[in-house]
Amino acid sequence: MLKTLLFITLLPLSASAQERVSVGVYHGRPVSRLTLSPHASGQVTAERALLKGKVTLTAAGGLVRCKDRKALDGRRSVSLSAYGGGVWLSGPGLPRRLHKGDITISARGDRLKVAAMVPVEIYLQSVVSYEARDLSRPEAFKAQAVAARTYALSKVQSHSREGFNLCDTPHCQFYAGFADINPVAARAVMQTDGEIINYKGKPASAFYHSACGGFTDGISAVWPYEDKPYLRSVQDGPAARPYCSPATGFSWKKKIAFADLERALRRGGWLRNGEKISSVSVRGHGRSGRPLKLAVNAGGRAVEIPTSDFYHAVGRTLGWTAMPGNLFELYSGKDYIMLDGKGAGHGVGMCQWGAEGMAGKGFRYWEILEHYYPGTVIEKMEKKKK
Ligand SMILES: [Zn+2]
Ligand SMILES: [Zn+2]
Numbered sequence: 001m002l003k004t005l006l007f008i009t010l011l012p013l014s015a016s017a018q019e020r021v022s023v024g025v026y027h028g029r030p031v032s033r034l035t036l037s038p039h040a041s042g043q044v045t046a047e048r049a050l051l052k053g054k055v056t057l058t059a060a061g062g063l064v065r066c067k068d069r070k071a072l073d074g075r076r077s078v079s080l081s082a083y084g085g086g087v088w089l090s091g092p093g094l095p096r097r098l099h100k101g102d103i104t105i106s107a108r109g110d111r112l113k114v115a116a117m118v119p120v121e122i123y124l125q126s127v128v129s130y131e132a133r134d135l136s137r138p139e140a141f142k143a144q145a146v147a148a149r150t151y152a153l154s155k156v157q158s159h160s161r162e163g164f165n166l167c168d169t170p171h172c173q174f175y176a177g178f179a180d181i182n183p184v185a186a187r188a189v190m191q192t193d194g195e196i197i198n199y200k201g202k203p204a205s206a207f208y209h210s211a212c213g214g215f216t217d218g219i220s221a222v223w224p225y226e227d228k229p230y231l232r233s234v235q236d237g238p239a240a241r242p243y244c245s246p247a248t249g250f251s252w253k254k255k256i257a258f259a260d261l262e263r264a265l266r267r268g269g270w271l272r273n274g275e276k277i278s279s280v281s282v283r284g285h286g287r288s289g290r291p292l293k294l295a296v297n298a299g300g301r302a303v304e305i306p307t308s309d310f311y312h313a314v315g316r317t318l319g320w321t322a323m324p325g326n327l328f329e330l331y332s333g334k335d336y337i338m339l340d341g342k343g344a345g346h347g348v349g350m351c352q353w354g355a356e357g358m359a360g361k362g363f364r365y366w367e368i369l370e371h372y373y374p375g376t377v378i379e380k381m382e383k384k385k386k
Pocket of ligand 1: 159167172
């Protein structure tokens with residue numbers, strides 16, 4: 001039906017094509033040089049000629065340059081087909097990635113852009129391998145597979161102006177190619193083939209995060225403009241022992257110096273140049289126990305910052321380990337704040353460690369998903385009609 005077709009209609013494919021998505025590889029990174037190394041058992045062609053050894057591509061003035069192979073030099077784009085073991089992509093400052101299938105490398109000015117056509121199920125196997133890398137229970141992997149499939153569906157048009165469906169960063173979902181696919185993730189994707197989370201007949205916004213700390217957060221606390229009834233705060237198991245309590249780093253304490261906080265809040269536009277913080281306090285708590293706002297006293301005025309903005313500002317400037325989550329108690333010291341927190345991530349939607357905990361208690365993946373996305377149903381997308 002329509003939902004499956006969404007994946008397909010965006011792509012210039014023949015009717016016999018498999019369900020594939022195009023992924024922008026190395027999205028957001030400047031790719032000035034790209035080396036293609038056929039895998040030992042790879043059958044790789046570039047512009048229809050077999051590639052036997054390594055080839056390095058660069059870009060200049062909107063054209064692909066290649067010293068190793070004349071036929072590839074001076075084109076706007078190079079088409080690769082990689083079969084068998086596939087082809088490794090690498091370059092200065094870029095992680096090595098294994099790809100298979102059709103890959104297009106094009107020049108934009110002095111940079112290269114890479115777009116790879118990937119079967120949807122392989123894409124999901126890679127995403128789930130990464131996202132569930134700390135988990136072990138198959139039912140938790142299956143819950144993650146259904147959430148990732150649903151999330152991908154909601155993102156599939158977000159890069160259409162750039163010429164591909166999904167990027168390979170957490171913006172869409174982290175995708176690392178064909179290497180390092182965990183067999184448990186691969187099975188979870190196959191066993192939940194085509195299943196997505198629907199709310200009133202439409203795919204849900206399947207947000208997920210690492211560990212909620214005991215209560216998930218409603219989406220309106222994080223993104224005030226989006227109200228989704230199924231993204232509301234739920235209690236994650238018994239108060240004394242939440243489902244996600246086995247998470248590594250479930251309870252945490254972090255100290256942030258005022259000087260560092262000033263840097264983060266200046267960059268976020270909350271503080272003016274030269275304003276010094278004298279204290280920080282919490283203004284109100286939401287249903288999930290998360291502070292609603294933080295009042296920052298600086299330069300003789302009090303600036304009220306929604307907790308999720310504060311969390312993102314700190315994460316972006318000081319790194320995501322400086323303040324792992326947004327459920328915490330706060331103590332304001334002489335020139336620092338001390339945060340005493342639980343859980344990690346934004347807290348909205350499925351709690352990944354909670355899914356692991358529920359799986360350990362015998363819950364099946366659909367029960368896990370119904371718990372974190374109340375009011376939704378799991379439905380199978382119909383296969384496309386021939
Ligand atoms: Zn993206
Ligand atoms: Zn949790």
